[in-house]
Amino acid sequence: MVSRVIPVDPFDLVIFGATGDLAKRKILPGLFRRFCDGQMPPDARIIGAARTEQDSVAWRAQVVEAIETFLPAAKRDPKGIAAFCDRLSYVAVDAMGDAGWTDLRAEMRDAVVQAFYFSVAPSLFGALAERLHHFNIARQDARIVVEKPFGRDLETARALNATLAAHFNETQIYRIDHYLGKETVQNLMAVRFGNTLFEPLWNSQYVDHVQITVAEEVGVAGRGAYYDKSGAMRDMVQNHLMQLLCLTAMEPPARFEPNAVRDEKLKVIRALDPVYPDHIVRGQYKAGAKPSYVEDVENPASRSESFIAMKLHIANWRWNGTPFYLRTGKRLKARKSEIVIHFKETPHSIFDADAGNRANVLSIRLQPDEGIDLRVTIKEPGPGGMRLIDVPLDMSFADALGPEVADVPDAYERLIMDVIRGNQTLFMRGDEVEAAWGWTDPIIAGWEARGDRPVPYDAGSTGPEEAAILMHRDNRRWREI
Ligand SMILES: NC(=O)c1ccc[n+]([C@@H]2O[C@H](COP(=O)([O-])OP(=O)(O)OC[C@H]3O[C@@H](n4cnc5c(N)ncnc54)[C@H](OP(=O)(O)O)[C@@H]3O)[C@@H](O)[C@H]2O)c1
Structure with missing residues (x-):
């Protein structure tokens, strides 16, 4: 092909x-x-x-x-x-x-x-x-x-929007978030809105929880001065993870058109509940084979986080009762970005308890190998009785579409061509950016008011122990990084 x-x-x-x-x-x-x-x-x-x-x-x-x-x-x-x-x-x-x-x-x-x-x-x-x-x-x-960065809080984002609006109208402004240019992110919309299979199940009745992970192996060396003023919340959550959350959780837009899509994303941000302080874990990497975070940023007193994990609730009919867990960090075990939909277990298992009861998992991999994977439960082949196992229905682009198509354009390539075409669908609108800061600001203000310090974690790990506990408290666990 x-x-x-x-x-x-x-x-x-x-x-x-x-x-x-x-x-x-x-x-x-x-x-x-x-x-x-x-x-x-x-x-x-x-x-x-x-x-x-x-x-x-x-x-x-x-x-x-x-x-x-x-x-x-x-x-x-x-x-x-x-x-x-x-x-x-x-x-x-x-x-x-x-x-x-x-x-x-x-x-x-x-x-x-x-x-x-x-x-x-x-x-x-x-x-x-x-x-x-x-x-x-x-x-x-x-x-x-x-x-990016488009401001560092609501006030600066508003000022920046006003500055640009003095000479350009909103239809001329393309605020880039390169995560939106990734092939699989757009495939998330194709999977959701181009199939009848998933959308009826895409709600709290069938989805147990959602995990969004953006894990990086690299630290902040080389851009420490900039990063230390931001931390993971401003650098990653307010923009990239928020955009992924919006595309995962939004209602179907009436058409695949810039404002229709962006209206629905904005509604998700506006529906986010305030986050309890104990639903957030902030971390800073320690020295390992490479220097620690504070050495990388040359600021021994730094209180900025290089890791964050959080549990969010979207207060609307579709998602009431389904938590969204977000996690991102530097100097972690591997480079891996994915959105994972964990469906609920079957309401009743007709199989023996030792057969194992499993739930379907749909993962949308952004990197390193872009693709979509659905795990379904089948009988383990062989004479061992009715034992259940998970097998992947792997929609790997390379296998399904051939190497030429699998060699997907880099996000920047696609987004620049969208600018030339005049298509703003994959770019953030000014009100979206402001709404995201409006949600982020009180969380950061809370940390500052409480003098909150990030907890240390080992370089090359999956993040602080406290992040695992955040999940264990809910009887869940993070996906492997
Ligand atoms: N680098 C990345 O991977 C990355 C990723 C995401 C976002 N960004 C964002 O992208 C933007 C650029 O980042 P960068 O890393 O490319 O920065 P950079 O390496 O510092 O480059 C800055 C550029 O701005 C030019 N410049 C500085 N002052 C200027 C002036 N008065 N008039 C005209 N040009 C001027 C510099 O050229 P001269 O010195 O020749 O003027 C240089 O070409 C920033 O907003 C950054 O936050 C960067």
């Missing part, structure tokens, strides 16, 4: 922060992959912009190096690299001053899609928006893409 590449309209994509880490690591290699897949029309152009004074030739050399560094050899077509570079130009621009803006204006064309990727510190978003307007560069239908 050959992947179907949907062409996009000609475009000028300006990447502010073109010399930065994100541009090199994700955005440019992603664009190169889309180019190699034939998704870029001949007159699509990418314009790099940053303060560094250099010409297009020098920037192209940086881009080639980035592609060679961040894309595996198998995904690089050397002939493609030269052709891709023909699409690239560079303009030195200072977001905080007047330098370079008229040059950028001269680079832009009429009658093609205009997109501006703000891959810079959020403190520059306002200045960029203001200058794009002041120098008459962005058209009425231009799109801007903004990166």
